[in-house]
Amino acid sequence: MSEVTLPFVVTAGQMRAAEEAAVAQGTTWATLMEQAGAGVALAVRQHVALPADRHVLVFVGPGNNGGDALVAARHLADVGAKVILYIWRRTGADDNLLACRARNIPELYSTSDSDGSQLASALATAAVVIDGLLGTGGRPPTNDLATIIKAVNAARARRPELRVVAIDLPSGVAADDGQISTVAIRADLTVATGLIKRGLLLWPGRGYAGKIVVAPIGLSELDRALTMSELLTAAQARTLLPPRPADAHKGVFGKVLVLAGSINYPGAAVLACVAAQRAGAGLVTLATGRTVLSLATLPPEITLLPVAEGDWGAIGPAAIDDLAEHLSRYQTLLIGPGLGQAEVTRKLVLRLFGLDQARSRTRVGFVAIGETTPESAPQTVELPHTVIDADGLNILSGAPKWFERLPPERCVLTPHPGEMRRLLGVAELPVDLVQTAAEAAQHWRQTVVLKGATTVIASPDGRTVIHDGANPALATAGSGDVLAGVIAGLIAQGCPPFAAATLGVYLHGAAGARARATFGDAGVIAGDLLPLLPLVMQELRSG
Numbered sequence: 386m387s388e389v390t391l392p393f394v395v396t397a398g399q400m401r402a403a404e405e406a407a408v409a410q411g412t413t414w415a416t417l418m419e420q421a422g423a424g425v426a427l428a429v430r431q432h433v434a435l436p437a438d439r440h441v442l443v444f445v446g447p448g449n450n451g452g453d454a455l456v457a458a459r460h461l462a463d464v465g466a467k468v469i470l471y472i473w474r475r476t477g478a479d480d481n482l483l484a485c486r487a488r489n490i491p492e493l494y495s496t497s498d499s500d501g502s503q504l505a506s507a508l509a510t511a512a513v514v515i516d517g518l519l520g521t522g523g524r525p526p527t528n529d530l531a532t533i534i535k536a537v538n539a540a541r542a543r544r545p546e547l548r549v550v551a552i553d554l555p556s557g558v559a560a561d562d563g564q565i566s567t568v569a570i571r572a573d574l575t576v577a578t579g580l581i582k583r584g585l586l587l588w589p590g591r592g593y594a595g596k597i598v599v600a601p602i603g604l605s606e607l608d609r610a611l612t613m614s615e616l617l618t619a620a621q622a623r624t625l626l627p628p629r630p631a632d633a634h635k636g637v638f639g640k641v642l643v644l645a646g647s648i649n650y651p652g653a654a655v656l657a658c659v660a661a662q663r664a665g666a667g668l669v670t671l672a673t674g675r676t677v678l679s680l681a682t683l684p685p686e687i688t689l690l691p692v693a694e695g696d697w698g699a700i701g702p703a704a705i706d707d708l709a710e711h712l713s714r715y716q717t718l719l720i721g722p723g724l725g726q727a728e729v730t731r732k733l734v735l736r737l738f739g740l741d742q743a744r745s746r747t748r749v750g751f752v753a754i755g756e757t758t759p760e761s762a763p764q765t766v767e768l769p770h771t772v773i774d775a776d777g778l779n780i781l782s783g784a785p786k787w788f789e790r791l792p793p794e795r796c797v798l799t800p801h802p803g804e805m806r807r808l809l810g811v812a813e814l815p816v817d818l819v820q821t822a823a824e825a826a827q828h829w830r831q832t833v834v835l836k837g838a839t840t841v842i843a844s845p846d847g848r849t850v851i852h853d854g855a856n857p858a859l860a861t862a863g864s865g866d867v868l869a870g871v872i873a874g875l876i877a878q879g880c881p882p883f884a885a886a887t888l889g890v891y892l893h894g895a896a897g898a899r900a901r902a903t904f905g906d907a908g909v910i911a912g913d914l915l916p917l918l919p920l921v922m923q924e925l926r927s928g
Contacts, residue, residue, distance in 0.1 A: 392599075392616035394819075394851055395580045397521035397560040399613055403580065407604050417602050418449060418481070421578035422456020424600020425552050428576040429461065429513060432598065433548045439512030440467035444533070445482075446518040446556075447475045453552050453578060454517025455481035462488045469493065469507055473518055473533060495529060501536060508540040514549045516570045519556035521582060525566035526557045534568050541571060551575040554582050555593045562817040563590025576600050581616060583819055586839050586853050597853075614819055614849040617842070621850075622891035623925045627665065627878035635667030639716040639877025642690070642769075643870070644708070646673040646723045647730070648698040651681035653723025653775070653866045656911050658687045660870025661719065663918040664892070666877040670715070672708060674700050695729025702732040702741075709766045717770050719873040721777025722866040734780040737766055739790045768792060770876045774799045774869035782807035788829040794845055797882045799834040799869050823849050832882040834872070836865060840890050844883040854894035858901035863911030868893045871918065895921040 395403065404417060435441065443458040445451040455470075459481070462468045470485060473495045478486070486492075493503050508514070514537055518530065526534050534557060541547050549572045554560055557569025563584040573595040575585060579602040584590045586597075615621065630637070641661045646654030654671055661669045662684075671683070672690040676698030683689075690711060695701025712718065720737070724730055735741040771792075773781065778800050781787040802814055805821070815821050822835040826843035835841045838855040872889035876882060896917040900909045 392618055392621075393580050394583050394586060394614040394616050396583055400521060400560075400580060400582065403604055412603055415480075417579075418452045419456055420602040421453040421552075421600060422458075422481075423460050424578060424602065425453060425457040425515070425550070425576045426460035426464075428574065428598050428600055429457070429515070429550055430464065432574050432596065433513055433550060435461075435466050436512050440469050440507075440510060441513045441515060442469050442471060442507050442511040443515045444518045444537075445470055445472045445475055446520070446523075447473070448520050448522070450520030450523070450552055451475050451517050452479070452481055454515055455479075455485055457515060457517070457552070458490060459484050459488060462490055469511075471495070471504060471507060471533075473530065495533065501532065504533065504536055508536060508547075511540075511547060514540075514547065516549065516551040516556050516572065518570075520553055521560040523556060526568055530556075531568050534570055538568075538571050541573075548573045549595075551594070553578050554585050554590070558584050558590040558593050560584045563587030564816050565589055565593070569593050571595075574598065578602050579604050580613070583614065583817075583851075586616070586851050587816075587818060588838050588855075591839060591853070591855065614841075614851050617850050617852040617854075617887060617891055619891070619895075619925060619928060622888050623928060625880065625884045625888040626922065626925060627875065627880055629665070638665055638667035639874075639879065640668045640670070640714060641666045641717045641719060641870075641873045641877045642670050642672055642708075642712065642715040643722070643873070644672045644692075644700070644718065644720040644724070645866075646671070646677035646681065647700070647725030647727070648676055648680065649725060650723025651677045653863060655681050655683060655687075656863045656866040656915070657719055657722040657774075657870035657873070659684060659915050660867040660918065661717075661874035661877070662686060663915050664871040664874030664878075664889070665919075665922070666717075666874035669874070670711075672704070672711075674698055674704075695732075696727065699725055699727035699730045700733055701729040702736055704733050705736050705766060708737070712766060712769060715769055715877075716879075717772065717873045717877040718768055719772045719774065719869055721772075721774035722869055724776040724780075726776050726779055730776075731780050731783070734777060735784055737768070738781070738787070740781075740784045740787055768795070770795050770797075770882060772797045772799065772869050772873045772876065774865065775804075778804045778808060782810075788831070791829070791831060793830040794832075795882065796831040797834060797872055797876070797886050798829070798831055799836060799865065799872070799886075801836045801865065805835055819843075819849055819851065823847060832886050834868075834886050834890060836868070840894075842883070842886050842890055848883065850887050850890075852890045852894055854890075854897070856894065856897045856901055857906045858904065858909040859894075859897040861910055864893075864897070864914070867911050867914050892918055892921055892925075895924075 692704035
C-alpha cells in the first residue's frame with residue numbers, strides 16, 4: 386500500500402477515522418505510533434540543529450501523543466542525541482518507555498518536581514524541546530500542565546536559540562478550530578503525524594505552530610466520504626492553470642465586464658480591471674459612471690462602457706439597460722469593487738439579481754408613512770459567471786433570501802469576515818471558519834472565498850481548500866480588489882468557478898509573498914501585486 390501524498394487537512398474525528406481505517410486494512414496501532422515517532426525524530430534532525438553539548442528535553446504526556454514522544458526520544462538517542470524525558474501524568478511502563486530505559490535515557494517526573502526546579506534546570510541546558518504532552522483530544526491545559534507550558538514559553542522567550550518542536554499540534558491548541566482556551570506551547574516547528582490538523586492552519590493556533598511539516602505514518606486509502614479539506618499548494622495550483630495555446634487570439638482567453646467604482650473609490654475599479662488583465666483575460670471592460678471615468682487613471686488597454694448615473698455620480702438603476710445590451714458578449718461579470726452603497730446603486734444591484742422589490746405604501750391621511758409587503762420582481766438580465774465582491778456583497782446582504790435569486794453554481798462570493806457576518810446575518814462568525822464557509826457554500830449553492838490570514842475556498846459540492854498564506858504585507862487597501870479581478874480573469878479563460886477561486890487565491894498569495902520579499906511587511910500597496918501576477922503564473926507553468 387502506498388502512502389497518501391495529497392495534502393489533506395482533517396479534524397480530530399477525521400484523523401481517528403483515517404487511523405481506524407488503516408488498522409482495519411492490516412496495520413497496527415503500534416506500527417502507526419512507531420511511524421509517527423520515527424517521523425518526528427527525522428523532522429527534528431532535518432530542521433533543527435542538535436549541538437553536542439546540549440540535550441533534547443522530551444515532554445511525555447499520558448496519551449498517544451506521549452507515546453509518539455517516547456518513540457521519537459528513542460530514535461534520537463540512537464543517533465547520539467542526549468535525551469532527557471520529562472513525564473507528566475503517564476503511569477506504568479509500556480514498551481516504548483521500557484525501550485527508552487534500555488538506552489539509559491534519564492527520566493524526570495512532574496510528580497516529583499512540585500517546585501519546578503528540575504524543569505527549570507532541564508530547560509536551562511536544553512537545545513531542543515519536544516512537546517508530546519497533549520494530542521488532538523487533549524483538554525485545555527490547567528493547573529500543573531499550564532505551569533509546565535508557561536515555563537517552556539518563558540524559556541523560549543529568554544533563550545532565542547532554544548527550539549521547540551510540537552508533535553501533531555502545540556499542546557493547548559484546539560485541533561479543529563485553532564482556539565486557545567487557556568495557554569498553549571509556542572512552537573518553532575510542528576510535526577503533523579499523518580495528516581495536518583485543521584487547528585494548525587486557523588488563527589490563533591496558526592501563530593503557535595511555527596513551521597509545519599508532515600510525518601507519514603502509513604495511511605493508505607482514505608475514505609473521501611470524510612470530506613477532508615485540502616491544503617492549497619503550488620502542485621495543486623499548477624493543475625488548474627488554463628491553457629495558453631500558441632495560435633490563440635484574445636477571444637480565446639475571454640472577456641470580463643467589471644461593474645465597479647464610485648466617486649469615492651475610483652481606484653478599486655482600476656485595480657480589479659488590471660488584475661483581470663494580468664491574470665490572462667483577453668479583454669477587460671470597465672462599466673462605470675462618467676464621473677468615475679473622469680477621476681480614474683485608466684490604462685489604455687481597458688475598454689470602457691459608460692453607464693447611467695444616479696445621484697452624486699453613483700451608478701444608478703437605469704444602468705441596467707446599458708448592461709443588458711452588452712452582457713451577452715462577456716464570459717464573466719465582476720461586480721462590487723469600490724461600487725459604494727448609495728441608494729441608487731443599491732437599486733441597480735438588486736435589480737440586476739432580480740431582487741428589487743415593488744413597494745406599496747400605507748397612507749394615513751395624505752402622508753405616506755410606511756412599510757409594505759415586498760414582492761420579488763422577475764430577473765430581467767441573464768448573467769454570465771459572476772464574481773461578487775465588496776459592496777456587491779454588502780448590498781446583497783441587505784436583501785432577504787438574496788441567495789435564492791442567484792443562478793446556482795455560477796457565482797464566486799469573496800467576503801472578508803465582516804462581509805461574511807453580514808451575509809449570514811450574525812453578530813460574530815463561528816470560530817470554525819472552514820465549516821462556516823463550507824456550510825455557506827452548500828446553502829447558497831455558490832463558491833465562497835472566505836478571506837483572511839488563512840483563506841478558505843469552499844465549493845457548493847462540499848469541497849474545501851485552505852490557503853496557509855498569512856502575510857501582513859497584503860493587509861492594505863485594494864488587495865481584495867486585485868483578488869476579485871484575478872478570479873474573474875481566470876473564469877473568463879474557462880476555469881470553473883471553484884477552480885478559478887482556488888487558483889486565484891494561490892496566485893494572489895504568491896504575488897503577495899514576492900512583494901513582501903521585495904518591500905517588507907509594511908509599505909506594499911495593492912498595485913505592487915499587479916506586475917507580479919504574470920511572473921508567478923509563469924513560475925507555476927515552468928515548475
